[in-house]
Amino acid sequence: MKEIELKIRIYGDKCLRKKSAPVKMVGSEEKALLERMAEIMYSNAGIGLAAPQVGINKQIIILDVGQGLFKLINPKVKEKKGFASIEEGCLSLPGVSVKVKRAKEVFVEGIDEFNKKVAFWADDLFSIALQHEIDHLKGKLIIDYANFLKKIKIKRALKTKCREAGEWESVQTKKLI
Numbered sequence: 001m002k003e004i005e006l007k008i009r010i011y012g013d014k015c016l017r018k019k020s021a022p023v024k025m026v027g028s029e030e031k032a033l034l035e036r037m038a039e040i041m042y043s044n045a046g047i048g049l050a051a052p053q054v055g056i057n058k059q060i061i062i063l064d065v066g067q068g069l070f071k072l073i074n075p076k077v078k079e080k081k082g083f084a085s086i087e088e089g090c091l092s093l094p095g096v097s098v099k100v101k102r103a104k105e106v107f108v109e110g111i112d113e114f115n116k117k118v119a120f121w122a123d124d125l126f127s128i129a130l131q132h133e134i135d136h137l138k139g140k141l142i143i144d145y146a147n148f149l150k151k152i153k154i155k156r157a158l159k160t161k162c163r164e165a166g167e168w169e170s171v172q173t174k175k176l177i
């Protein structure tokens with residue numbers, strides 16, 4: 001297996017804006033990736049993580065909203081019900097939160113790590129986290145839901161955060177609006 005350095009990609013990184021490819025078959029490489037993603041998510045106190053957030057543009061997400069680790073491959077939202085919105089954060093946008101209007105309940109299809117088809121309704125935080133992670137697979141980020149003024153504020157916050165983290169260059173050259 002290829003040795004790839006997996007770390008959280010921060011806003012400005014191209015991986016976060018690419019559309020991720022579906023996985024044809026979950027094999028040892030994907031399983032190893034899922035394991036590594038879980039380590040990264042838990043060590044960063046996240047409740048969800050999508051593969052592009054660690055630089056891999058494959059349709060793979062993991063979640064843990066307090067009910068244990070949940071892994072999903074090639075997830076698709078098939079149906080939506082109602083509306084819900086909370087202040088969402090993102091490991092790829094340190095220090096940023098955006099109130100995002102989403103569906104309250106979603107019916108999602110995909111496959112599990114054993115290549116078995118799964119289909120289920122999700123609601124509340126699980127539903128919101130799923131929609132957030134599925135957005136990542138399309139190259140969409142919470143900042144895209146913010147209005148003009150909020151985007152300016154976010155840009156300012158990210159400059160400070162990313163300068164501290166040594167990511168100043170990539171953020172500075174990125175057009176936010």
Ligand SMILES: [Zn+2]
Nearest residue numbers: 089090091092
């Ligand atoms: Zn995110």
